[in-house]
Amino acid sequence: MTPRTTEWWRHAAIYQVYPRSFADGNGDGTGDLAGVRSRLGYLQRLGVEAIWFSPWYLTPMADAGYDVTDFRRIDPRFGTLAEAEKLIGEAHELGIRIIVDIVPNHVSNEHAWFEAALQSPPGSPERDLFWFREGRGEHGELPPNEWQSIFGGPAWTRLPDGQWYLHLFAPEQPDLNWRSPLVRAEYEDVLRFWFDRGVDGIRVDSAAMCSKDPALPDYDHSVFPHPHPYVDLDENHDIYRGWRAVADSYAEPRALIGEVWLADPVRFAHYLRPDELHTAFNFDFLGCRWDAAALRACIDQTLAAHADVGAPSTWVLSNHDVTRHVTRYGRPDTSTAGGIRQYNPVVDEDLGRHRARAAALLTMALPGAVYIYQGDELGLPEAEGIPADRRDDPIYHRTNGEDPGRDGCRVPLPWSGGQEPYGFSPDTEAGPWLPQPASWAQLSVAAQENDPDSMLNLYRRALALRAAEPALGDGPVTWLDFPPGVLAFTRGDDFACVVNLSATPAELPEHVRVLITSHPLSDGLLPPDGSAWLRTA
Numbered sequence: 001m002t003p004r005t006t007e008w009w010r011h012a013a014i015y016q017v018y019p020r021s022f023a024d025g026n027g028d029g030t031g032d033l034a035g036v037r038s039r040l041g042y043l044q045r046l047g048v049e050a051i052w053f054s055p056w057y058l059t060p061m062a063d064a065g066y067d068v069t070d071f072r073r074i075d076p077r078f079g080t081l082a083e084a085e086k087l088i089g090e091a092h093e094l095g096i097r098i099i100v101d102i103v104p105n106h107v108s109n110e111h112a113w114f115e116a117a118l119q120s121p122p123g124s125p126e127r128d129l130f131w132f133r134e135g136r137g138e139h140g141e142l143p144p145n146e147w148q149s150i151f152g153g154p155a156w157t158r159l160p161d162g163q164w165y166l167h168l169f170a171p172e173q174p175d176l177n178w179r180s181p182l183v184r185a186e187y188e189d190v191l192r193f194w195f196d197r198g199v200d201g202i203r204v205d206s207a208a209m210c211s212k213d214p215a216l217p218d219y220d221h222s223v224f225p226h227p228h229p230y231v232d233l234d235e236n237h238d239i240y241r242g243w244r245a246v247a248d249s250y251a252e253p254r255a256l257i258g259e260v261w262l263a264d265p266v267r268f269a270h271y272l273r274p275d276e277l278h279t280a281f282n283f284d285f286l287g288c289r290w291d292a293a294a295l296r297a298c299i300d301q302t303l304a305a306h307a308d309v310g311a312p313s314t315w316v317l318s319n320h321d322v323t324r325h326v327t328r329y330g331r332p333d334t335s336t337a338g339g340i341r342q343y344n345p346v347v348d349e350d351l352g353r354h355r356a357r358a359a360a361l362l363t364m365a366l367p368g369a370v371y372i373y374q375g376d377e378l379g380l381p382e383a384e385g386i387p388a389d390r391r392d393d394p395i396y397h398r399t400n401g402e403d404p405g406r407d408g409c410r411v412p413l414p415w416s417g418g419q420e421p422y423g424f425s426p427d428t429e430a431g432p433w434l435p436q437p438a439s440w441a442q443l444s445v446a447a448q449e450n451d452p453d454s455m456l457n458l459y460r461r462a463l464a465l466r467a468a469e470p471a472l473g474d475g476p477v478t479w480l481d482f483p484p485g486v487l488a489f490t491r492g493d494d495f496a497c498v499v500n501l502s503a504t505p506a507e508l509p510e511h512v513r514v515l516i517t518s519h520p521l522s523d524g525l526l527p528p529d530g531s532a533w534l535r536t537a
Contacts, residue, residue, distance in 0.1 A: 008049065008097060009201060009255040009278050009369060010312040011473025013463055015048040016373045018320045019056050019078050020064065020433060021412040027428035029421075031412065033079035037087050040094055042445070046377060046456075047463030050097035052203050052257075054320055056084065060110050062172035063151075063394055064320075064410070066101075066205060067108040071190045088198045097200035099257065104187055104239070105206045106173040114174050122163050129183060130174050131166035133216065140164075146218045147230070152398035166216075168209060168230065170394045178210045178239060191246045191254075201255035202247075204240075207271065207280070208260050211235035232267055240276040247278075255279070257314075265305035272311035279369065282314045286322065287336030290329055290355055290529075292485045292501040299366065303477065306368070312474050313368035317359055318376055324409050327382035329355040353379045354529050357458055357518035358499055361531035362487070364466050365497035367477050372459070375413055378443050379455035383411040383436070390435055411436055416446035461516055465533065471495045480509060494537040500526045511536050 017036060025034025033056065043051060055065035058073040065075070074081050088098050107114060113129050120126035122134075133144040135158065143156035144164055156164040157171045166175045176183050191202060211233035219229055240256065247254040258280035262268040265284075271277050288298045306313045317325040328334055330352025356379060363370050386407050391397070393405030412432040415423030418441045421432045441447065448454035466472045471492025480488040485502025488509060495515075500506040505525035508514075511534035514521070518531040526532050 006252065007278075009257065012049040012097070012369050013047065013364070013466060014050040014052055014099065014369060014371045015043055015046070016052045016054070016319060016371060018054045018374055018410055020054075021410050021424075022374055023413065023415065024421075024425035024432070027426040027430060028077075029425055029428075029430040029433050030077050031424070032077065033074070033083045033087050037083075037090060040087075040090055040096070044094045044096060046460055047467060048096065048372065049467075050099055050200065051091060052099040052201075052371070053101060055101045055103065060108055060172065062108065063170050064392070064406075066103050067106070067170065067173045068103055069108045069110045070112075071102070072193055085197055092198065098198070099201040099203050099255070100194055100199050101203050101205055102187070102190065103205040104176070104178070105209045106167065106169060106175045109172045109174055118159070122161065127163075128177060129180050130177055131212065131216075132163045133166075135162070135164050145216050147216075149398070151395045152403065166212075170398070175212070176210070177212075178235065179214065184239065184242060188242055188246050191243060195247070195250055195254050199254070201257055201278075202243075204243075204256060204258045204277065206261075207240070207258035207277070208232045208236060208262055210239055232262055232264075237270065237273075237276060240271065244275050244277070257281070265301055269305045269309045269311070272306065272309045274310060279312050279314055281316055281319075281371070285363075286316050286318070286325075289333070289335035290359075290501060291334075292487050292499070294335075295362075295499075295501070296479070296487055299477075303367065313366065314371060315363040315366050315368060316371035316373070317356070317363060318373040318409065319371070320373065320410055321406050322409065324373075324375070324380060324382040325359065326352040326356045326379055327384070328352070329359070330381075347381075349381050351529070352381065353455070354519070357455060358529050358531040360455075360459060361462055361497065361516065361518050361533060362499050364462050365472060365489075365491065365495075365533060367475050367491070368473070370466075373409075377456050377459040378413070378445065378448065380411075380413075380440070380443060382408040383434070384408050385437065386411075386435060392434065407434055410434060414440040414444035416444050417441070458516075458518065462533075465515055469495060482506075482509075490536065494535055496534040496536050497531065498526055498534065499531045500528055503528055508532060508534060509536065 020031045022031045023035030023039045025032050056074055056078045057068045058070040058075045059065045059067055074084050091098055117126040134140050136142040140162050143154050147155040149155045151170050155168050158164045167173050168175055208231055213229040217229050247256055256277045258271050258277040260271050260280040261283055282302055284298050288294050302313050327347055330348040391407050393407045395403050396405030411434045412424040417423050420436045422444050424432050448456035478490045482488040486506045487499040490496045496509055505527055513535040515533040519527050
């Protein structure tokens with residue numbers, strides 16, 4: 001697979017691997033690097049150009065690996081550093097690039113720095129690497145401010161010596177103080193460690209949250225979304241300028257990809273200026289409702305914001321933090337306006353999967369890079385029937401189940417067979433770390449492999465066409481004038497994409513050939529919730 005440009009991040013089809021749930025090579029019920037290596041051929045055949053790995057580092061797993069103890073060691077659950085290096089080399093031989101996750105906002109409470117801080121007195125240099133503060137109240141019994149954890153509950157935990165420490169996520173994830181030169185130097189060295197081992201890019205977790213207002217003021221919600229005491233502070237940009245210098249120091253520059261959750265498109269675009277991150281995830285599109293006018297407005301706004309800084313757009317429908325889009329598209333409210341994870345027993349999975357097929361062709365036709373979360377290509381729904389005693393996500397437990405958490409989108413993939421573990425693990429007594437729904441037998445890779453109309457084969461055909469089409473990937477888009485409820489646009493001189501979000505069949509523009517459709521045409525018309533790619537000249 002030959003890249004269309006050395007700036008591969010501008011156009012690539014990138015597949016997210018959540019290592020715990022992709023494939024288990026040793027039979028312990030947890031996905032690992034051996035499992036990934038055994039399935040690299042599957043990913044090559046799927047047609048992806050890069051793999052993004054969620055964290056594979058040493059971790060106590062308080063938050064599914066996003067609580068890192070040591071960025072230079074692979075967690076034994078997943079394998080070894082030598083095995084990671086082999087995986088990187090084997091992927092490169094197949095023409096697949098590698099992106100790894102870096103978590104700058106916090107580390108594990110078992111990280112050597114935090115353990116040293118706990119053994120050091122208040123005001124010590126060791127504690128200055130984090131946010132330790134005295135409490136409020138007559139005896140310091142109240143947290144330093146009213147900030148709440150994203151995972152539920154207070155964002156502060158008190159130590160026996162009376163001081164409190166900040167954790168915007170779980171208590172096992174103390175926030176780092178990025179005003180410390182040692183923190184900055186350490187992370188830049190971590191980047192070099194992985195770049196030197198052949199990693200092609202870095203995905204930056206919670207990229208807009210690193211810096212905090214040192215006054216630690218209470219958060220005034222009346223002035224949302226900006227200014228904010230710990231989201232999108234201007235100091236963040238200095239951090240990523242330093243990272244960009246590291247990335248650009250290699251003969252083949254490495255890519256920096258940000259997880260930037262911001263409502264303001266102008267502030268979002270600041271992270272993508274030429275000396276900062278190369279690209280960032282498009283969460284507005286991920287959460288947009290299944291509606292033609294809303295999608296077009298979102299696409300236009302995205303393209304405009306990125307054009308101002310010369311950065312490529314990205315398009316993604318699901319990831320390891322949100323309700324899978326097959327389920328979301330089958331609900332009465334198809335947006336994430338009620339939260340990135342929602343539970344509603346009213347869901348039509350057939351409708352959701354129908355729309356997901358159309359959405360797949362839409363995302364792959366838009367300008368920029370496309371991200372595929374593992375299982376998207378199988379049409380997996382959210383697994384919502386996980387018993388409370390099997391749930392792992394701290395969000396679920398810290399909110400007493402009020403927030404369903406992220407376990408439902410992290411259930412191990414079904415590869416083959418008619419019952420759990422569906423080929424995810426070798427046949428052993430150890431079951432998968434999260435239970436798999438009984439209905440997934442019909443969604444396994446093996447079940448879809450030879451079905452020309454399956455979701456898997458739709459993705460394979462679409463990705464192959466996308467790689468072969470000079471007009472797809474990065475570049476301009478031109479909207480066509482179509483009736484309300486229908487999105488239609490051209491890419492280049494002879495390619496068009498049409499998406500029918502109306503309730504009635506839609507006519508297609510003039511064309512010489514149909515390249516691919518999400519659903520069969522009926523008398524030459526595109527059915528509701530259908531997409532088509534056309535050769536127009």
